[in-house]
Each structure stands twice: as C-alpha cells, then as structure tokens.
Amino acid sequence: MPSVDVVSQVNMQALDNAANNVKREVATRFDFRNVETEITLNRKESSFHLRSGDDMKIKSLREMLVEQCVKQKVDPKCLEFKEIEATSRGGAKMNITIREGIPKETCKKMVKEIKQLKLKVQATIQDEQVRLSGKKIDDLQTIMTTLKEQDYGIPLQFVNMKS
Numbered sequence: 001m002p003s004v005d006v007v008s009q010v011n012m013q014a015l016d017n018a019a020n021n022v023k024r025e026v027a028t029r030f031d032f033r034n035v036e037t038e039i040t041l042n043r044k045e046s047s048f049h050l051r052s053g054d055d056m057k058i059k060s061l062r063e064m065l066v067e068q069c070v071k072q073k074v075d076p077k078c079l080e081f082k083e084i085e086a087t088s089r090g091g092a093k094m095n096i097t098i099r100e101g102i103p104k105e106t107c108k109k110m111v112k113e114i115k116q117l118k119l120k121v122q123a124t125i126q127d128e129q130v131r132l133s134g135k136k137i138d139d140l141q142t143i144m145t146t147l148k149e150q151d152y153g154i155p156l157q158f159v160n161m162k163s
Contacts, residue, residue, distance in 0.1 A: 058084050080097040
C-alpha cells in the first residue's frame with residue numbers, strides 16, 4: 001500500500017551556511033563598519049540571535065538572513081521573528097526561532113481538508129507529521145499538490161514515499 005509522510009523539517013547545515021554568508025556580507029558592507037554586529041545560530045535551542053548597533057541594522061540583518069535562506073533553498077517560513085529589543089549598551093537585539101514539525105492544530109486542519117477531497121486515502125497524525133496511505137499513488141499525488149497550494153504558514157516536505 002503506497003504511503004508518504006508530510007513533514008516540516010529544516011536543514012540546519014544550510015541555515016549555518018546562511019548565517020556564515022551573512023557574517024561575510026556584514027564584514028564587507030560600509031554601513032556596518034565600526035559597528036559591533038553579531039549573528040549566532042544555536043542548534044540546540046533552534047534559534048538565531050542577532051545583535052547590532054540599532055533597529056535599522058537589525059532589520060538589515062534580518063533581510064540579509066532571509067535572502068541567504070532563499071539562496072540556500074531553505075524556506076523563510078520556518079523562521080519566527082521576535083520583537084527587536086534594546087540592549088544595555090544602547091544597541092539592539094533580536095531573537096529568531098526556527099520552527100520544525102507541524103503543530104497539532106495544523107495537522108488536524110490538513111486531515112480535515114484531505115477528507116473533504118473524498119479520495120480513498122487514510123490520513124493519520126503521528127507526532128508532528130501526517131502519514132498518508134492509500135491504494136493509488138495518483139491519489140497521494142493529488143493530495144500532495146492540494147497541500148502545496150494551501151498556505152499553512154510553515155514549509156511542507158513530502159518524505160518516505162513508498163509504493
């Protein structure tokens with residue numbers, strides 16, 4: 001019986017490469033000269049920490065990070081931007097959370113939409129992913145295209161396709 005898993009995963013190595021590219025770009029930009037700027041990726045907490053001179057520089061760092069994520073083929077929807085905060089030295093900082101996995105509410109919404117298609121496909125929620133199984137691969141592919149067209153606010157990948 002064919003099956004496929006719908007997941008939301010992030011390639012941490014690609015995010016690390018994006019952060020390093022942003023650091024390299026900051027080193028060459030004139031507007032960041034003589035400004036202490038820092039961008040760090042914390043793999044255990046799945047988050048970025050940005051620190052710079054003021055709000056405008058933080059916004060520029062954010063734009064550069066999103067641009068580098070796109071170049072590294074990482075969907076920027078996985079990044080959850082927090083508010084810009086002031087630091088004690090008069091600078092600014094921002095935390096960015098990296099979202100992995102599909103939240104339960106989103107999983108339920110996906111299963112509901114799959115059932116509305118009235119195809120002979122079984123959709124089960126397993127932890128932070130949805131497993132689709134059915135008799136025809138064509139039905140699974142129809143559901144995959146339908147899910148791709150929807151905007152759930154998270155990047156979706158389809159893995160473990162078995163026939």
